[in-house]
Amino acid sequence: MNLFAQIRSLILTTLEGMVADGVLPEGLNVDPITAEPPRDAAHGDMATNAAMVLAKPAGMKPRDIAQALAERLSMDARVTSAEVAGPGFLNLRLAPSVWQGIAAGVLKEGVDFGRADLGTGQKVNVEYVSANPTGPLHVGHTRGAVFGDALASLLDFAGFDVTREYYINDGGAQVDVLARSVYLRYLEAHGQEVAFEDGTYPGDYLIAVGQALKEKVGADYLDQDEGVWLANVRDFSTDAMMELIKADLAALGVEIDVFYSEKSLYGTGRIEAALEDLKNKGLIYEGVLEPPKGKKPEDWEPREQTLFKSTAHGDDVDRPVMKSDGGWTYFAPDIAYHYDKVQRGFDALIDVFGADHGGYVKRMKAAVSALSDGQVSLDIKLTQLVKLFKNGEPFKMSKRAGTFVTLRDVVDQVGADVTRFVMLTRKNDAMLDFDFDKVLEQSRENPVFYVQYAHARVASVLRKATEAGIAVDDATLGAADLSKLDHEAELALLRKLAEWPRLVETAARSNEPHRVAFYLYELAGEFHGLWNRGNEDGSLRFIQEDDAATSQAKIALARATAIVIAAGLGILGVTPAQEMR
Template sequence: MNLFADIRDVILSCLDQLVAEGVLPARLDTDAITAEPPRDPAHGDMATNAAMVLAKPAKMKPRDIAEALAAKLGTDARVTSAEVAGPGFLNLRLAPSVWQGIAAEVLARGTAFGRGDLGAGKRVNVEYVSANPTGPLHVGHTRGAVFGDALASLLDFAGYEVTREYYINDGGAQVDVLARSVYLRYLEAHGQEVAFPDGTYPGDYLIAVGEALKDKVGDAYVDAGEDVWLAEVRNFATDRMMDLIRADLAALGVEMDVFYSEKSLYGTGRIEAALDDLKAKGLIYEGVLEPPKGKTPEDWEPREQTLFRSTAHGDDVDRPVMKSDGGWTYFAPDIAYHYDKVQRGFDLLIDVFGADHGGYVKRMKAAVSALSEGKVPLDIKLTQLVKLFKNGEPFKMSKRAGTFVTLRDVVDEVGPDVTRFVMLTRKNDAMLDFDFDKVLEQSRENPVFYVQYAHARVASVLRKAAEAGIDTQDATLAAADLSRLDHEAEQTVLRKLAEWPRLVETAARSNEPHRVAFYLYELASDFHSLWNRGNEVPELRFLQEDDVATSQAKIALARSAAIVIAAGLGILGVNPAQEMR
């Protein structure tokens, strides 16, 4: 049930009647007509832009359309008033029974309330994290992991068939560097003193990998040259690093459906097949690029290269796919990887990258547009940096990774639920301050606590109701006399619950899971306000002494709020609290 969609349908039906009566011309485009909460709640329960949208094509004054529409809407039992405001905005007030029915709907559907069909029949691939397999995940990866995972859950909730995917960057030179770094730890495990040259990975996390290599091969590689051990150690180290990364993701509550190896693209004809596809479309050619910005002819050596005509699909410049020595550029396997995604039949592709990949967006979108002939959209979401604080000061924890704070450090400090929620309290492309003191603070200023506390309060109400012998099964509560929920504070919570299906659809359309976190905070705020009003107005308390019927109606409202909070937290990957400690 999406009440806003239902009222929009009522508006469209009334417009059809006005067309039939000759008040409006036929064949008007109504796609842009909305029914949504007004900016100022004092103006009503819903507002529609119908008159403003239709005025120009209908060649009528907006106010004239609004007044005719208001008269029609006034005949619907769900609409208690339709008021024209300004040049032609229309504000609606709905009958209390409409809002009261929301609680019954939530109780009937449980956490499935709000699930939509926006993505019905559509397959989406969400690729996120995709860190180089050269060490533990750091705090920047944490944000991308949480964002990508929450986005995948949001799209699933909106009806899409979702594949969560990790692209293992194991095809480049950095994996050789990893192998050499592990080899040094291997020598160290054999009692040798070693030094880590610049460019290698000196982190303590490789000590165990070096020891494991020793356990596997003994001293076979101690005095051997790279030609003997490099390939084997590269595979061994990559596997060990991916085990570590999987464990880190599991600690955060992230599980991938697919781990796709970049290495699998080399020597298998997959890169060639992708570029042949582009070549057949006239998009691969031999040419010379202009000097990059900031370069002058004196410090730029023009040379002929194999180029992808990405400007034909919205990019600023064409991009090299082959280096002058005949090797592939880093862009070539990425084209092949996305070609594989297109070939797998996804209807939508989403890549979650760190902020440092901003310059990569246009070329990748151009590639997918070309490979799919414009049929498969690619949305690239960039996650900005995370700044860690403690006691108001920039904070750095253990350096077991050598150069950065790890995902596991953060999770061990505050737990996965807090980590995940806080990472979604800002839009993905905004900087995020993560203060270890504030995220554990028990106050309204801490959104994690505030939302969890609302759910825990409802759990407390249900426990006390059970002690009083009140039946609080959802089916029983749904059948309660909900007309008793007539106070404005109760109606406010019901109105917020009614927004949930619309919020899910809006967030899924824009690929913005942070909207869910914002909504949950607002719902929790309305619920806490109702709870606190009960301290002053006994009639608002959820348990009414010697009045089971009224208690059940009020508990139905509280339980409905908890159900929606649990559903929203489920999307964010956070467990709802049963009690606060």
């Protein structure tokens, strides 16, 4: 039940009538026409740009089109007034019954209210986290995990067929460093003193892994050359780290459908197959790159390399895929991995990267465009850094990790629900301040509390109504006389509820789940405002003494609000609160 889509459909049908009557010429493109909330709520309930869009192709003045459209729309029972504004915008006011019907619609559809068919079942792969398997997830990974997981849920809610994926970076030199670090802990487990040098990882989290290795192989690797144990310890360590990472993700409420190993690309012909595909398209060649910006020509050593002609697909420069020594560049397995995604039949790909991966965006988009012949889109979302504070000071480093604050540090401090909601209170590419004190504060300034408090207040109303003998099941509430919801504060809340289906589609189109968090905060604000008015005006209280019929109408509005909050929190991966403590 998308009221904005319904009114847009009414506008388009009315325009068809104007074409049939000769008021407008045939063949006009109506796709850009919208029905949306006006920038200023005082101007009306909805606004449409129809006249502005059609004026030039119709060869008419926008105000003339708007006036003719207004006269016809005013004949619809749902429209109480249609006013032309400015150069030709059209502001509409809708009958109270339209808004009152929203509550009934929410109660009928439940948490599926707002669920859309925007995606029409298209297959979308959302890859996120994809951290090196060398240690526990840190706070930066936390933001990417929450963002990716919420985005996947949003797209699912909007009708896409979503696969959540994690790319295990287990094919590079960093896993050799991990293996050497675990070997040092293995030696420690045997009572030897060790020193962490050459970039090895000193975090305490590897102590248990070293002990587990000892329990598995005993003394077999003591005093042995690296060539004897490196490969086996690498596999053992990677598996152990992935178990740790999966446990961290579970603590945050993140579930991944597919874990894809980078190592599986090597020695299997997959990299070669991807590059052969590009070669057959004339996009692989031997050449010399221009010197990078900022370097003097005499400092540049030109050498012939195997290059991907990424400039043919929008990149700034062509990219090497093979080193001069014959080894693959890091970009080659990335190409192969995305080639595999294309081959798996996804219609769209989304990669969630950290802020330090900005340089990868154009080359990866070029690769996917080339591999799919422009048929598969790739959207890369960069998540900015998170700054942690406690007691007004930057949060100290984690002893367990050695060098950074872990995901578990954050979740253990404030819980998964608070962590997830707060991580979505800023757009992904904006810096986020995470203050451990403020996120637990019980005030309007704390968005997660403010939204949860609204849901808990509704739960309290339902409990009290039940104790008073008032039936509050959704079927009964949906059948209540909702015309009793005629106060402006009640209608304002209904209008905000009506925005939810449109918000879902808007957020899904732009791959921006933070919009859901913003909307929930605004919805909670409307609800709390109505609640507070009830403290002064008894007629606005949800339970009206000795008037079950009016109570049920008002409780229907409260229950509808809770349903939408629960649906939105479900997308964010947050459990709705039944009471606040």
